[in-house]
Amino acid sequence: MKNTNLPQIIFDFDGTIADTLPALVDTIKKIAYNYGYSNVNITQEDIRTSSIKSILKKNEFSLLKLPLLIRQVLKELFNNIDNIQPINGIIELINNLNNIGFKLNIISSNNSSNIKKFLINYNLEYRFDHIYSYSGIFSKHKSINKFLNKHKLEKENIIYIGDEVRDIEAAKVSGIKIIAVTWGFNEHIMLKNHNPDFIAAKPNDILKFLEVYLEKIF
Structure with a gap:
């Protein structure tokens, strides 16, 4: 029997909605440097092409x-959150998805105060049902x-959208579908090698995937 409900969508935040990488x-x-690591050499390219552990x-x-x-780091980001820009095209995607009727949520290792402040800056706070912040990166x-479990959601009715290999790995362990986006913290090749359900090169690609997906379940 086909599902008659629109799937709920869970977004990652950093690199997926907000361009926080720089x-x-x-x-x-x-x-x-303040903690004594005077020789730290991390670039945006390092993050996009390497695992966190490496x-x-x-x-x-x-x-x-x-x-x-x-x-x-999160405290410092909060102080600079007004300077963080949204990913190009992501505001339009969020508005379109919510207007269609999708329930939207955010799960992120960034703290909720950072996320809420960003969403308010771009008039997006009312688009999301829940914002869930967790500690730890693994x-x-x-x-x-x-x-x-908290919101009594069925795994088959969830689609996760994230920009990192660890998003793909987490979604697979949790048994939910995953859309990997290439504009964030990990590049296309890294994402592809971990076999997400779909890879989006731009926000509008997500709408195209959902159109095909909904045709299958309705």
């Missing part, structure tokens, strides 16, 4: 200090599962 790289360098190893980051570093599947 600010993130600058902030990491600044915070890392970047941490290359720059000799201590895993014990990582949670504190992340908190400081436990996204647990956060997805908690979110689904």
Whole structure:
């Protein structure tokens, strides 16, 4: 029997909705230097072409200090959130999806205050039903599962949209569909090698995927 409900959509935030990569790289360098990492050499290209674990190893980051570093980075991003721009075309996509009737949510390792401030800046706060923020960068599947359980959502009725390999891995572990986008933190080849359900090169591609997907379930 075909599903008569529109699937709910979960967005990642950094790199998917907000173009935070340039600010993130600058902030990491600044915070890392303050914590005694004077030789940190991280570029946007490093993040787009390498795994998080390899970047941490290359720059000799201590895993014990990582949670504190992340908190400081997020705090600094909040102070600069007014300078963060949305991904080109993403506002139109969000508005279109919500107007069609899709329920939209955000799950992110960024903190909710950063996300809410950004959404308010671009008049998007009323477009999202839920914003779920979690700590840690290696436990996204647990956060997805908690979110689904809390709101009693069925896995087959969820589509996740993210820009990183770890988004694909988390979605697969959680048993939900994943659209990987190439404009964020990981490049096309890295994403493709992890076999997402669909790869979008621009926001409007997501609408095209959903049109085909909905034809199959209705």
